[in-house]
Amino acid sequence: MNDVAPSNESVSDVSLEGRSICVVYDCLFPLTHGGAERWYRVLVDQIVAAGATVTYVTRRQWTTEPPNWPGVQIVAVSRASQLYDSEGTRRTGPALAFGAGTFSWMAHRRHEFDAVVVASFPFFSLLAARGALLGTGIPVFVDYHEVWSSRYWRTYAGRLTGTVGALVQRVCIKASRFAQVFTPESARRLRSLGFRGDVAVLPGLLPSKREGSAPSLMQPEDPMVLFVGRHVKHKGVALLPQILAAARESLPSLKMTVVSDGPERVSVESEVDRLGLSEAVLFTGSVSDDELFDLFARASCTIVPSLREGYGIVVAESVSAGAPVVVADNPENLATHLVESGVNGFVVEASIRGMARGILAAVAAGDSLRRSTAEWGAQYSTTKSIDRSAEEMVERISALVRDAPLLGGNRSL
Numbered sequence: 001m002n003d004v005a006p007s008n009e010s011v012s013d014v015s016l017e018g019r020s021i022c023v024v025y026d027c028l029f030p031l032t033h034g035g036a037e038r039w040y041r042v043l044v045d046q047i048v049a050a051g052a053t054v055t056y057v058t059r060r061q062w063t064t065e066p067p068n069w070p071g072v073q074i075v076a077v078s079r080a081s082q083l084y085d086s087e088g089t090r091r092t093g094p095a096l097a098f099g100a101g102t103f104s105w106m107a108h109r110r111h112e113f114d115a116v117v118v119a120s121f122p123f124f125s126l127l128a129a130r131g132a133l134l135g136t137g138i139p140v141f142v143d144y145h146e147v148w149s150s151r152y153w154r155t156y157a158g159r160l161t162g163t164v165g166a167l168v169q170r171v172c173i174k175a176s177r178f179a180q181v182f183t184p185e186s187a188r189r190l191r192s193l194g195f196r197g198d199v200a201v202l203p204g205l206l207p208s209k210r211e212g213s214a215p216s217l218m219q220p221e222d223p224m225v226l227f228v229g230r231h232v233k234h235k236g237v238a239l240l241p242q243i244l245a246a247a248r249e250s251l252p253s254l255k256m257t258v259v260s261d262g263p264e265r266v267s268v269e270s271e272v273d274r275l276g277l278s279e280a281v282l283f284t285g286s287v288s289d290d291e292l293f294d295l296f297a298r299a300s301c302t303i304v305p306s307l308r309e310g311y312g313i314v315v316a317e318s319v320s321a322g323a324p325v326v327v328a329d330n331p332e333n334l335a336t337h338l339v340e341s342g343v344n345g346f347v348v349e350a351s352i353r354g355m356a357r358g359i360l361a362a363v364a365a366g367d368s369l370r371r372s373t374a375e376w377g378a379q380y381s382t383t384k385s386i387d388r389s390a391e392e393m394v395e396r397i398s399a400l401v402r403d404a405p406l407l408g409g410n411r412s413l
Contacts, residue, residue: 017051035313077101088232099124146310204384215322231262236305246356296321326358
């Protein structure tokens, strides 16, 4: 995944000079590498570039000192803990602890900020921030990276916990005044669940251009399908061995590279062994951004069998590097919105055979699909970029705080 450095984009026409902004999320890049962490890295850098000071409230993820982040104070309000259980489901305990820590810390500083940006999930930190700032009028901007249906909540967390989760999500939506999403579908879902505030659909999360790197326009000589993602249930990682086996019935030379790690890795490796695919599958674990870019260049396509994606950061990174994608058409997989079938990949039936056929189609399309994928990435690299989304967020924050007294103060928002 691409390195995230301070953005060079100009925000000279927007100023947050003298303002104090708080960002709240329980993960921190580069200690974790999810799409939300990368978003906050780019956003915070642009807020700082616009003249503001930033406090980043998070969970402790370091052993000695927090990472050095110029212009940013990093504050831990809860201890280090495992966020996910053995099946890759978010644990409630750490979310509650982070919410309680956020409330306690922010309640003592409720007039020190001009605006707060908080991720909707885990929900308790959003409720904590809203509660701690009640009556101050300080605007709270909520990033809805994902909006789940009640049915998916029950699938994800079980009938009882899922029902409670869906209810808490509705409460959070009702408590939100300013919301940001990255797809029109997420905006529609917010409205359908009762959101009545101001929602902005930001352009996207396509990665920044890599200096000195260009997408590969040539189909690799040796066919290889790439998977990138945490090894958890909703990423569909357990399906990979069967997908590969099905595709190899028609293309025996096809191999697979599996990047990252997670609780399902052991069972996936066991299934690979059972199917006699050990020589055809490489498990890399975590890789650097440069290594990942090289893997995209060597991949015939990237497979995204996810049951759920709020945006599809891997899809964005893959097509930006010139590697077409094969994405499962699951109802909660919003990564499909980044795919134009036959142009930068294929949206396929969410079945073993459907995904195998998608891989074979990507390999067969050869150089022409790679070229059109690179052209698609170049066309949207600015208009759908993470940098452009951050610029719009800086403008959004500035529009609300420009006439307010410095360092918080009473407002009537």
